Amino acid sequence: MSLQIYNYLSRQKEPFKPVVEGRVHIYVCGPTVYDHAHLGHAKTYVSFDVVVRWLRYSGYKVRYVQNITDVGHLLDDGEDRILKGARRERLEPMEIVERYMRSYFEDMDALGVQRPDISPRASAHIPEQIEMIQTLIEKGHAYVVNGSVYFSVESFPEYGKLSGRRIEEMEAGKRVAVRDEKRHPMDFALWIKAPENHILQWPSPWGRGYPGWHIECSAMSTKYLGHTFDIHGGGVDNIFPHNECEIAQSECAHGVPFANYWMLTGSLLVNGVKMSKSLGNFVTIKDALQHYRPEALRFFILSGKYNSPADYSDEALQAASKGWERMNNTLRRLQKAYQHPESLQLSPISTPEMTAHLIETLDQYRLRFVSAMNDDFNTPLALGALQEMTTDVNRWLDKGIATSEVLEQAMNIYREFGGTVLGIIREGTAESGSAEREAALIELLIELRAEARKAKDFARADAIRDRLAALGVILEDSPRGTTWRLA
């Protein structure tokens, strides 16, 4: 089955057809870098990371652009978020930007999120934004007032088509005082005149000022992906006004559709309420990583659909951690067995027919995974296939019917799907990952403990196991000997 994507624009699943055969141009709204990223960001960017990974795995050549907002994103009171951060930390605005942009990439790297191909910064694309604004003015979609430029929503009849709202139905300015220089209360700023000593300002045909928040995404996606590109992503919370404004600007400037598919991620909730900076109920990614391994966070995020909301809780994270552990333990078992085929102790019932049957079963899991992913990136369903496969593989190992061929196939599935696609299995984590000398020392202790056990000196045997456990080395006994792993 080929890829189906739930398109927010049409509110239905559609077969995916890229503009250019075999290529995908995707744009995802990135963070405003004035503070550390939290788990809400993790949910969105891990989700799109997997989307991109799946597209690549499926053979598409992908260009993934995700902006960094470092100017123009205003707060309720009209103050720029970056300036607020600068004042808070008594730093230059661009120091704030640099600091939190690095922090953001640090977090994403830790989560195994592959870097976008281009991470354009708004402040580095002022000319492109000015140019686009000029085009909009020329085409009669924008107007200049007192050194600021506004987009006229009434000039674009389709305004509201993504979020499903109508201009007349919205109560503009209910909470934020409408600038009376606007012609229509819903008009939004493309360019804002800078006050006398505003720190972030650039020259423009309309005087010194700075760009509005929405225009950057239009200008930068156009520059790198073209007038019409394939997928536009982001969190649903930006559907209005941000995404709606992007569409209006871009389609009015270019006269062609902006993005063909809109994919919006559901919000991350805490106790049923959205995790957000303004509510202060957020957990930073750095904090979360103190308690949970990155793969567990990914596992948690991917065990729900990207476009559904997810509720964050310690119980949920614990469950994800355990689920991940079981899968990882099984992969480790596979690897050990594969490296030491003599330890397999194959049962007499392990016939070639049996092997063929197991390979066939693995193929079924492979198919289930693929069709789940092709069905609008249904990661929970795909993960389910992997988990059932895990039970089967353990069963086969227990019964002694898994031949090397079977082991190899199973490992490939974990590597490709768990690793390359979902990013929850990392090469190395399944292995001991420690230095050779350390491994040899542990083996030595295991030998000493084996002797103690033989002599029924269980106190000593347990002491060795406990001391190692305290150091993060877990020993596990089996009829075939003792194995170890890092906690």
Added chain:
RNA sequence: GGCGACGUGGCCAAGUGGUAAGGCGAGGGUCUGCAAAACCCUUAUGCGCGGGUUCGAUUCCCGCCGUCGCCUCCA
């Protein structure tokens, strides 16, 4: 008030007009010197409530209740 979602076992979470994936947890068991890991068995006659359509609805329609998101800065 407007717009849009959602409500599935103790928790998380897929799904379908034909009779409920998976994970976590819990209980029992196998294995073990004991653990750990793994496996086996059990754990929703039921999918918010009330109607309707249908041979048949958890899945479609209507109403109600509840929760959430957006409308205002947030991924």
